[in-house]
Amino acid sequence: MSLPKSLYSIRRQLGRGKQIAGMTSTIAGGIRAAKKIGAFQAPPREQLPRYIQTFCKKMASSFGVKVVQVERVPQYHGLWVSNHVSWMDIPVVGTVSPAFFLSKAEIGEWPVFGKLAKAGGTLFIERGSGDAGSVADQITTFLKDGFSVIFFPEATTTSGKKIKRIHGTLLQSAIDAGVPVQPIVIAYVNNDGTLSEALPYFGKLTMKESIKRVLDSRDVCAYVLPLESINPEGKTKSELTNLLQKRMQDGLADLHSRVLSDAGLKLLEK
Template identity: 65%
Template sequence: MVRTMAGGYQAASKIGAWQEPPREILPKYIQAFCGHMAASFGVNVVEVEPVPQTHALWASNHVSWMDIPVMGSVSPAFFLSKAEVEDMPIFGRLARAAGTLFIKRGSGDADSVAEQMTDFLKKGYSILFYPEGTTTDGTKIKRVHGKLLQAAIDAGAPVQPTVLCYVNAKGELDDKVPYYGGLTMKDSLLQVMDTPKVTAYVLPLEQISTQGKTRAEVTKELEQSMQAGLAVLHHRVLKNPPKVTEKSAKKLTETA
């Protein structure tokens, strides 16, 4: 992990990212850095289907802090972060060099955040966010919050849904990588470090157009897409996937 961080600093210096992040060429450097970072924790990233390198507002389910290097290794999107992260030692400087969009929040001012995201999307840069708003154990999709989807609508950009899951050597959903509940960051880091190799599977879903749609319509479409997509992913990569109802099985077939 230390070698990966050092490599990130060297790459940032090489391309002049400390002065002004060259966002046009940064994605390939971010993908390489994130891939090495995931590997340093013993996590192998696998694209179940090729992940498109298209301009969009990217949305993913959220299981762990590990989602950042995993998704960063396959998508062309820049990260969305709280402004406070920019002032963090070491990580803050590297995040700035990586072209991270730092959001200045008011008191829960989602409209202001969406406006900043809209401007970023209009400039041609993709953003990754987690519409569930919190991490989960990875077994299902929680309710999708659609306020930030307004950014894609206002920018005329599509939404690119993706789903991911972590699988252990037994072919089961891993229970060590998920970061949720009362687990502290320190304990989670140590837990992941002590875990045998895990595979992170990423499945890109069909892109969602925002043209002529309301935020409520896009939100509903995204939630349904991610719910069906995660079920499809589990059935494709788990040794013993969860049983589904006849109705769910029909939806799985249609989605696949």
């Protein structure tokens, strides 16, 4: 027997309230932890990854998303890349990866989230002319200084069903710094083994609408699969881009075959 519309609405509002309370508690806990280790003054980067991972795991959980490593994600230095499905990718990737995120410099001035981004060791990019080559140079410097970096090479979010054409300009930094490229792929999956339609944030969906959809979703798992790393030595940027494109496409198909039900796989074919 289905619930009356009014009762369903009340239950949904209560669910949202509980998740928002959990998110607020997580943010407060993150601020306390940052103060404890002095991250607001001068972030001790070598200490940060484990704090970031704990914070991101709690943040994902506060939205009702469980992060599952299909295979153990390695924790070594390099240029990390991931497919891009949702704003939820940030806490998911942050849960499993030791890499630092990139952000536009102005975000560092935002209240609360800007402070947390700084405390979390976010690498702020000065865009100036907007030339992607200058961004790659800055990433190269970060990598040479021993800080792993992660970015989303599709440059936009997707439905999560396929890998779009990736943009390889920033891969030049891995070549110049002499570090491996470590790809991972993510799939958001419902209890019944189908891909979640609530988690993807793409197309004409607004941020407000997306947050509501995520808050109203239930029992979604974010499955993460690390792929074989790529040694950039002796490769051109174009060769590295093409190799990464195929690896991520094959990797996402492999992930789907492991975590989706037969019904979920059939839906992918439509």
